[in-house]
Amino acid sequence: MSAVLLIAIPLLAAFLSILSKKIAPYLLLAAALFNLVIMFFLPEGFVVIGGFIEPLGINLLFDTYAKIALFLVDGLILVITILNLKAYGKFATVLLLALASLNGLVLTNDLFNLFVFLEIAGIASYLISSSNRKPGHTFHYLVLGAVGSSLYLFGLIILYAMFGTLNMVDLIDKIILNGNYGNLVLPFVLMFIGLGVEAKLLPFNSWVKGVLGKSNTMSGPMIASVYAGAIAFAFGRLINNLFQFQGTLLTVVLVILFLGIVLGEAMAFAATKVRELLLFSDVAQASIIALLFVNGIVIWAVYLIIANAISKLVMFLVINKAAHDTGTDDMNDLQGLFSKNILVGITFTVVALSIIGMPLFAGFVIKLSFLSQLAQSGQIAAIAIILLASLVEGIYFVRLLVKLWYKGDKEVSVNYNLSFKVVFIIVALGLLVFGTYRAPLDKLDNSIDTVAEVINNG
């Protein structure tokens, strides 16, 4: 058995699903479940495809970092599929395509192959966003996505012209041997901007408001948690290993990320619609994750990706279901949403408090750990900005919780299925458990990403 199956099986299932629309959702469930099970039986290391030993040909890197990413992506797609089996069953083929491409995105060790998976994942996400029935926003997203991946390819081809390889590990090796980073600014900037579009980094993320602001119970969690998670993992691997941010380039990147955090939180603070508040909070989180990767804090960036993905899954499910049933996501119109849905309200509150970074929740452990690591490396400006962002985050989330808990003039009636509630409870319990018992989190360290180790060992 090979890790190629993690991409090949969903892709095969996607083709088969076209033959029968009835069995398509079940094929999706089977493929996601198959991936989750088979992952535990696959050996770690490089996977050679077609007999071409690296650096020739395409190969995959299946290490602990990729395993965590795959587990998150496949698990979330399975959950979203189960919750939307009836309402969005006809999108099963698209979700299978998303499953295959996102798995490929986090597994591949070939940078052109990464572009191909980025494009396939992009096409799947444009189709997913078309379920919002806002063709103008979907078109805007498509144009920005296509420009972003073209810029990534432009940068990559310049690197190929300079070093003659597309293999990530081989390329990093050659860059280190070459030692002249001055010539690499242009390709790195192009690739950073290209990936920044999909990673929702400011100022390349103007598509986010239109797509997530009008999302539903399938498209919202898919783009805000699954896509955000997978792209963050792939982007993080490149930031941590390939991009040698130094000197002026490092300063420019840090300023972009700082602005992303501050403006993201400021826009979330100013938002009057709940989905806009959530999506701008997501934009700020994406910048914090990228900032951690730039500083080499891999393990806490990974935990932050996971916490953010599962938190946004719950939040977008709660709000998008409410928006579907009431026809609005205006904060004032949803006042008193939790007065009749106490269990949903409690789980939403737990998730929101975790994102803010309140003690007893996983978000606190993660925030405390990465802030102390940033302090050790003397990144005082980053700490100050993240703390300021947390303060703003605290204010707008508490304001939102107060609105949603206290009954208003109008009665808000939303019925959440049992399956939704089960997911909410599991996520809330997970955040509570890891917030009070952090020993399992400390077991892993930055070495989960094995690229540096492979290069050092030749």
Add this chain to the structure above:
Amino acid sequence: MIQYAAIVLFVLGLYGLVINRNLIKMIVSLNVMEIGLNLFIISIGFVYDGVAPIITSTNTVGAVLFVDPLPQALVLTAIVIGVGTTALALAIAKGFYTRYNTYDLSKAEEDL
């Protein structure tokens, strides 16, 4: 030299995307940009007086100069992906027209 022409095409396409609000014109701009990029990729593998990288009785390894075949393979993939994206963009544009009876993004601005 051809690389500069490719970059000019790429920038022209990007410019077209920025100034146009008509969906069809934007799709054409997207294609111009992609053609510029594809030409740039092809130009990377070009070698003066090079021949196709196929070993024959007359073209033996070391005897002749071969062009780099990898950019050609990459461009084939990029073209296929570009066609897929264009097809999807056209389908979305049709959906937009059905809904708003126009291809102009700015005329449906209140909904965007």
